[in-house]
Amino acid sequence: MTGAEQPSRRSVLAAAVATAVAGAATAPATAAAATPATPAAATPTRHAPARPVDNHAWTTYTDWRGGAFHGTRAVAGPRPAVEIATPAGTTDYTDPHTGTTATWEYGTWTSPVHRLTVPATEVIASWNAHTPAGTWLQTELRGTYSDGTDTPWYVMGRWAAGEQDIRRTSVDDQTDGRSTIWTDTFSVDDPASGLRLTSYRLRLTLYRRPGTRLTPSVRRAGAMGSDVPDRFTVPASTPAHPARELAVPRYSQEIHAGQYPEYDNGGEAWCSPTSSQMIVEYWGGRLTPGQLSWVDPSYADPQVCHAARYTYDHQYAGCGNWPFNVAYAATFEGLQGVVTRLGSLTDLETLIAAGIPAITSQSFLKSELTGAGYGTSGHLMTVIGFTAGGDVIANDPASPSDEAVRRVYLRREFENIWLRTKRYNASGKVVSGTGGVCYLYFPERPTPQQCRALAAVGVR
Known part of the structure; x- marks a missing residue:
């Protein structure tokens, strides 16, 4: 702008x-x-x-193998990735921007806990993926505060390279009264209170049209946590x-x-x-x-x-x-x-x-x-x-x-x-x-x- x-x-x-x-x-x-x-x-x-920044990513076969699989698998080779294996189930998604409801097969991959080297007031996730027509993905983040309590699972984005299946979108109105998602950024509501995020996990949910062998392929997923003076x-x-x-x-x-x-x-x-x-x-x-x-x-x-x-x-x-x-x-x-x-x-x-x-x-x-x-x-x-x-x-x-x-x-x-x-x-x-x-x-x-x-x- x-x-x-x-x-x-x-x-x-x-x-x-x-x-x-x-x-x-x-x-x-x-x-x-x-x-x-x-x-x-x-x-x-x-x-x-x-x-005052911690930028961590999962990119290698070993990285992917360290996470929890539910209907997904790690793929080795020159471009390690996580993709759908045998789907964990099906779910309906109503696209808020088109009003269309469709049924999707899905699988999830959840990262290990990453402990931030810099307890953070803000976290921004990012991902690199291939989403052929008939597929899309959702990225979520759940963190632990410095007082030992957890955030909800926050949606950090619903994404597809194309437009034929869903409309890519952030999700508004996500807060637990202590932190809020502002479009693409997790933010502690009152940094002056001393509250920080000390660790987080990412969860990737991969979706595809039922009955196909299609799959998203995520090559890189991570987040940047920071506490800039x-x-x-x-x-x-x-x-x-x-x-x-x-x-x-x-x-x-x-x-x-x-x-x-x-x-x-x-x-x-x-x-x-x-x-x-x-x-x-x-x-x-x-x-x-x-x-x-x-x-x-x-x-x-x-x-x-x-x-x-x-x-x-x-x-x-x-x-x-x-x-x-x-x-x-x-x-x-x-x-x-x-x-x-x-x-x-x-x-x-x-x-x-x-x-x-x-x-x-x-x-x-x-x-x-x-x-x-x-x-x-x-x-x-x-x-x-x-x-x-x-x-x-x-x-x-x-x-x-x-x-x-x-x-x-x-x-x-x-x-x-x-x-x-x-x-x-x-x-x-x-x-x-x-x-x-x-x-x-x-x-x-x-x-x-x-x-x-x-x-x-x-x-x-």
């Missing part, structure tokens, strides 16, 4: 979390008075601080790697304004799928003419329209569901992806040095990012490199043309709008920042250098 400072559904929902964190803080009367100046004497740091500003950093710029395709979301308004009012809100499509194509992912045949042939960059349609969350009513974008990218041969949080621009530099671009999520006033020309309550862009001086080179889809997408943003401004957890909006009210959220797409078989870079930022 871009344009004038205005609330997105995600930011409205997250405002409750920001309010709890802010406590009884009173917002100043004007944004100008409220926005704290960057300390002139901020001490540059070359090394990232300890990362409450902050309006972050310490300044200095460049840690030589300049490098990756050859990532450039796509503008703005040239799609008004196209397919049924998907979040058209291209003006398509920053997330546009960024996703850039990186998918950077890694060689391509859509066939048949896949794009539904797009009006007069539209430029039809693959962006396709990405918007197939990342669309019918409950959130938008294309910005983070795990759905990751799952979309992983439908392309040879790609995997995760939602995570990074701790510094040093982390981003490490990835860029290994040839891995990243999609970052940030919100800011127009005055806070020189050269952007807009303010936003939530926007995704693709970091593709760094200049010799350490400034950020980004493919910003909020640009009037594909040619204008490449931008250079000042290092200090970019790291602050991306890594902070709180900020003031145009009305001077305290709202939430993303605290370094990004998503990463990378090869299923990364090079040794890429493996080292991913491990350095907490992803395996």
Whole structure:
């Protein structure tokens, strides 16, 4: 989402979390008075601080074998996965977005308990899967609080690559009075209370049409738990790697304004799928003419329209569901992806040095990012490199043309709008920042250098 400072559904929902964190803080009367100046004497740091993030995933045959099977099995080979074996039973599902009720065979896989190295206030699950026509999956999370009690099983997403069987959807109105699911994010309602999530399990439910041998195949499932310090500003950093710029395709979301308004009012809100499509194509992912045949042939960059349609969350009513974008990218041969949080621009530099671009999520006033020309309550862009001086080179889809997408943003401004957890909006009210959220797409078989870079930022 871009344009004038205005609330997105995600930011409205997250405002409750920001309010709890802010406590009884009173917002100043004007944004100008409220926005704290960057300390002139901020001490540059070359090394990232300890990362308040735990990103864990199940990906190997041994990983899958460690879980509990109910109508599913682990599959070995070059692409280990979990899939339906002999179904555990059948169940009816009424799609809330079509009203259609259908019967499905199903099986479940439940992960072992993962104890978080960082007791978390937020958890975001993500998955990589193949869902042929006639199949879909549901991902759930159940956690244990720091007082020893458990959460309910929360639905983190119902997903299919296509649209012929169900409408992919998040699930609203999930809470136990202590934590809440905000679209794709588990969040402790009152972080100031000290309550944290100390461990969790994931449960995958795989569905297929009765009487067939079809099955979803899940290659990667995991979650990112975090407890990012409450902050309006972050310490300044200095460049840690030589300049490098990756050859990532450039796509503008703005040239799609008004196209397919049924998907979040058209291209003006398509920053997330546009960024996703850039990186998918950077890694060689391509859509066939048949896949794009539904797009009006007069539209430029039809693959962006396709990405918007197939990342669309019918409950959130938008294309910005983070795990759905990751799952979309992983439908392309040879790609995997995760939602995570990074701790510094040093982390981003490490990835860029290994040839891995990243999609970052940030919100800011127009005055806070020189050269952007807009303010936003939530926007995704693709970091593709760094200049010799350490400034950020980004493919910003909020640009009037594909040619204008490449931008250079000042290092200090970019790291602050991306890594902070709180900020003031145009009305001077305290709202939430993303605290370094990004998503990463990378090869299923990364090079040794890429493996080292991913491990350095907490992803395996």
